[in-house]
Amino acid sequence: MIAVDHKAAGSRGSEHKVIETPNRPPAVSVRNVAMTFGVDEKRHVVFENISFNAAKGEILCLVGASGCGKTTLLRQVAGLQRPTTGEILFDETLITGPSRERAMVFQDYGRALLPWRSVRSNIALSLEGTGRSKEEIAETVTRLMAMTGLSAASSKYPSELSGGMQQRVQIARCIAQKPKLLLMDEPFGALDALTRQSLQDELLSIVAAQKITVVFITHDLEEAIYLGDKVIALGANPGRVLADLTIDLPRPRHQLATREEPEFLRMRHLLHELIVGH
Amino acid sequence: MTIAMRPSPLSAIVPICLLLGWEVATRTGTLDPRIFSQPTAIVAAIAEAARDGSLIQATRETLEAAVVGLVLGFVFGVALGILLGLRTGLEVAARPTTEMLRSIPAIAFTPLALLLLGFGLSMEVAIVAYACCWPIFIATLTAVRNIDPRLLEIASVLEMSPQRRLRTIIAPAVFARVVVGLRTAIAFALVVAVTVEILSNPRGLGYALIVAQQTFRPDLMYALIVWLAILGAIFGGLSKLLDYTRIGRLA
Amino acid sequence: MRVAMMLVFTALMLALWHLAVRFELVNRTFVADPADAIAVIIRQIGSGALFESILATIARMASGWLLASLLGILIGAGIGSSRLAQQVFMPTLEALRPLPASAVIPVAILLLGLNDTMSIVVIAFGSLWPALLATIHGFQSVPRQLREVGTMLEMSRLRYFFTISLPSALVDIIPGLRIGLALSLILTVVTEMQASLRGVGYDIFMAQRLYRSADLYAGLIVIGMIGFFINQLLLISERRLLPWTTRRVH
Numbered sequence: 001m002i003a004v005d006h007k008a009a010g011s012r013g014s015e016h017k018v019i020e021t022p023n024r025p026p027a028v029s030v031r032n033v034a035m036t037f038g039v040d041e042k043r044h045v046v047f048e049n050i051s052f053n054a055a056k057g058e059i060l061c062l063v064g065a066s067g068c069g070k071t072t073l074l075r076q077v078a079g080l081q082r083p084t085t086g087e088i089l090f091d092e093t094l095i096t097g098p099s100r101e102r103a104m105v106f107q108d109y110g111r112a113l114l115p116w117r118s119v120r121s122n123i124a125l126s127l128e129g130t131g132r133s134k135e136e137i138a139e140t141v142t143r144l145m146a147m148t149g150l151s152a153a154s155s156k157y158p159s160e161l162s163g164g165m166q167q168r169v170q171i172a173r174c175i176a177q178k179p180k181l182l183l184m185d186e187p188f189g190a191l192d193a194l195t196r197q198s199l200q201d202e203l204l205s206i207v208a209a210q211k212i213t214v215v216f217i218t219h220d221l222e223e224a225i226y227l228g229d230k231v232i233a234l235g236a237n238p239g240r241v242l243a244d245l246t247i248d249l250p251r252p253r254h255q256l257a258t259r260e261e262p263e264f265l266r267m268r269h270l271l272h273e274l275i276v277g278h
Numbered sequence: 279m280t281i282a283m284r285p286s287p288l289s290a291i292v293p294i295c296l297l298l299g300w301e302v303a304t305r306t307g308t309l310d311p312r313i314f315s316q317p318t319a320i321v322a323a324i325a326e327a328a329r330d331g332s333l334i335q336a337t338r339e340t341l342e343a344a345v346v347g348l349v350l351g352f353v354f355g356v357a358l359g360i361l362l363g364l365r366t367g368l369e370v371a372a373r374p375t376t377e378m379l380r381s382i383p384a385i386a387f388t389p390l391a392l393l394l395l396g397f398g399l400s401m402e403v404a405i406v407a408y409a410c411c412w413p414i415f416i417a418t419l420t421a422v423r424n425i426d427p428r429l430l431e432i433a434s435v436l437e438m439s440p441q442r443r444l445r446t447i448i449a450p451a452v453f454a455r456v457v458v459g460l461r462t463a464i465a466f467a468l469v470v471a472v473t474v475e476i477l478s479n480p481r482g483l484g485y486a487l488i489v490a491q492q493t494f495r496p497d498l499m500y501a502l503i504v505w506l507a508i509l510g511a512i513f514g515g516l517s518k519l520l521d522y523t524r525i526g527r528l529a
Numbered sequence: 530m531r532v533a534m535m536l537v538f539t540a541l542m543l544a545l546w547h548l549a550v551r552f553e554l555v556n557r558t559f560v561a562d563p564a565d566a567i568a569v570i571i572r573q574i575g576s577g578a579l580f581e582s583i584l585a586t587i588a589r590m591a592s593g594w595l596l597a598s599l600l601g602i603l604i605g606a607g608i609g610s611s612r613l614a615q616q617v618f619m620p621t622l623e624a625l626r627p628l629p630a631s632a633v634i635p636v637a638i639l640l641l642g643l644n645d646t647m648s649i650v651v652i653a654f655g656s657l658w659p660a661l662l663a664t665i666h667g668f669q670s671v672p673r674q675l676r677e678v679g680t681m682l683e684m685s686r687l688r689y690f691f692t693i694s695l696p697s698a699l700v701d702i703i704p705g706l707r708i709g710l711a712l713s714l715i716l717t718v719v720t721e722m723q724a725s726l727r728g729v730g731y732d733i734f735m736a737q738r739l740y741r742s743a744d745l746y747a748g749l750i751v752i753g754m755i756g757f758f759i760n761q762l763l764l765i766s767e768r769r770l771l772p773w774t775t776r777r778v779h
Contacts, residue, residue, distance in 0.1 A: 080677055098681045112674040116696045116773045125692065126682055157773040177682065288613070289620040296621075313639055370531050371538035381756035382749055383715040386730065388722070389737030390745055394559050473631035473715075477722055484631070491635035499639070503632050510627025 025092050026053035027181060027213040028060070028077060033086035035072055035239075046072060047239025050086070052232050059207065059214040061224035064234030064242075065275060070217045071107075071185055073239075077215060078104045078183050090181060100126075103174035105184040109166040113158040119169050120145065120154045126177035144172045147206060164195035168202075175206060182207065184216045188223070197255050200227060204253065221271045225264055226253060233274045242274045315496040324501035332486070333505065340475065340482035341509075343399055344467040347406025351463060355411035356456060359418025360448065369419070376415075384409035384470055388477050398481070402474050409470040410463035417459025421452040457520050464517040468510060483509075559742060566746035573747070583755065586717055586728035589645065593652025594713040598660045598706050600653070605664025605702075610694060615669070626662070630655030630712065631719055638724070648720035655716045656709035663705020667698025703770060707763045714756055729755065 034048035054060040079098040106112035327333035362369040391401040475484025490499040573579035641647040721730030736744035
């Protein structure tokens with residue numbers, strides 16, 4: 001897991017700053033969404049009154065303690081589940097099911113890769129059946145492997161890779177399908193601290209280069225602030241929005257410098273108060 | 279391998295259609311009743327066999343062979359597994375012999391057992407024991423192999439006697455895996471006993487089955503098959519009782 | 530070193546066996562000298578009789594097993610990928626499963642007579658269960674995440690079947706087929722003995738009838754060899770077909 005960080009650092013110059021244009025419609029619009037089970041006295045509310053927007057090209061982080069329904073919410077944005085009430089729009093269209101425009105990076109990378117396929121062909125999976133020629137697919141996959149530091153592992157099986165490398169494969173597979181929206185469910189939660197940091201930086205540079213909108217779930221407050229343009233703090237029992245914060249930190253971000261900025265620390269205190277503090 | 283059963287009214291469709299279709303077809307003559315018998319006749323035959331004691335007698339004979347064979351196979355399999363599991367060199371040297379013996383289907387020994395022991399309980403027990411000892415041997419061997427070497431080191435440091443080592447370290451560590459082997463062996467025991475009886479041994483349910491076929495009693499033949507399926511299910515249930523986790527918690 | 534140890538041990542066992550017979554510690558009528566058994570095998574190789582028996586046994590076993598595997602995978606894929614089919618068929622299958630395969634021999638004889646068709650039907654019936662149940666299990670237990678990867682990529686049913694569910698189920702199917710093959714060898718021997726069909730099982734049976742113990746032991750050695758080599762062959766193909774299950778670093 002060495003020799004990755006400098007690669008990410010080298011490409012960090014290409015990161016862009018999202019310019020807020022109030023007139024432009026948001027990429028993702030979650031409108032008064034609720035998820036409940038049962039009726040009357042037996043009614044159990046997972047979350048309710050959830051509303052937020054993510055602008056095009058923005059990284060929006062959902063952060064909250066376990067039990068606030070953040071994974072369910074993300075699956076609803078993916079179209080894998082439907083909310084009980086309320087609506088979720090993507091590009092001003094109601095989400096009714098999954099779509100290739102929206103890619104999902106699952107939390108347990110070990111189970112989301114096809115164990116019988118090599119790294120190369122796992123990435124190629126999302127390009128198959130789209131009418132592209134074999135050469136075209138091979139060329140795209142090669143480029144993506146170079147971008148995610150997987151070139152050397154090209155013919156290995158997922159079981160032969162470390163957790164960090166497996167998660168890189170999943171990210172590369174999602175990027176390969178050229179999504180407009182990338183949904184990530186605690187993608188780095190199970191990784192060690194150093195691997196997590198390099199993957200955070202790699203993600204930032206890839207997303208910036210591809211201009212993809214990201215909805216990112218984490219329970220790590222610092223990760224949310226470090227990655228996000230926007231952080232939505234969720235409370236639990238029932239799940240609800242506690243705060244909708246804009247992160248005003250300069251990009252490109254830096255693992256040491258950014259985390260030492262007064263604004264970073266202020267956000268961290270604020271979020272800590274909101275989520276852990278009571 | 280277990281597949282969860284989903285109780286649902288739909289589940290009744292297949293058996294009801296099969297049974298009704300069978301009954302109607304044999305009554306109208308579409309299926310030859312001398313070969314297929316009628317479900318109602320089969321039920322009558324099983325009731326009669328139960329009443330006159332022949333079913334119970336045959337069941338007792340088969341179960342006797344299955345259970346005694348299983349116990350013998352278990353003892354032998356565990357002993358061999360522990361011996362070869364602890365003596366790695368010996369296990370490697372003996373591997374061609376054990377692999378060869380293991381590859382011979384137990385049933386193929388029927389003529390030999392007949393030659394050596396003659397008809398009766400003992401030859402059937404011997405074949406059941408042979409069939410049952412292999413899964414238990416393999417399970418015990420792997421279990422002993424996979425004992426944490428640190429546990430054995432502790433035993434050496436504490437200068438335990440071989441008996442003490444067996445009782446305090448090896449047995450508990452091996453137990454859970456051996457139970458898995460035992461479950462396979464339980465499944466073998468009944469099948470092998472019945473097969474030996476079908477092939478040659480004039481006793482038990484297998485023999486009753488072949489006699490029913492040869493004396494043109496299809497009703498009794500199907501009745502015995504149904505009874506064997508029920509017995510098989512009981513054996514399967516017994517082996518599920520030995521569930522790994524439950525035993526694991528007890529141990 | 531390992532090979533030398535194996536050779537020494539095997540030779541030692543054969544020598545002990547040989548000496549026990551030589552010094553009449555066991556009855557010669559019942560326990561043959563291993564040297565005699567091997568002589569029988571060599572003689573049968575010379576006359577071509579051994580080859581014929583082995584071929585007949587393997588042909589019978591392979592036909593039954595292939596039929597069972599094909600049916601098992603087809604039906605299993607159908608049942609395993611549909612919840613409705615599981616609700617309709619599983620309880621019936623569960624009820625039939627504990628039936629000892631050999632118990633259908635009398636039925637098969639009654640229906641088909643004492644011939645090769647009967648034998649193959651019995652073999653197929655017996656080895657169908659492991660193939661079928663393993664396939665159903667394999668299709669049932671496709672991980673949720675993989676199913677959702679298919680959904681997210683908007684795969685067609687056909688593409689999903691060939692790229693996700695079938696390869697995922699192979700991990701269960703192939704060991705099921707291997708168990709089925711072991712069962713089919715057993716049932717081949719049983720039906721050969723029961724219906725007097727040419728093959729190694731019948732040779733063993735006849736050797737006992739004629740009190741030719743050397744022939745009997747020779748037959749057992751041959752059947753053991755068949756079982757051993759076939760199992761090895763399947764283990765090798767299992768490793769070939771499922772390379773990702775054996776290559777593991779972490």
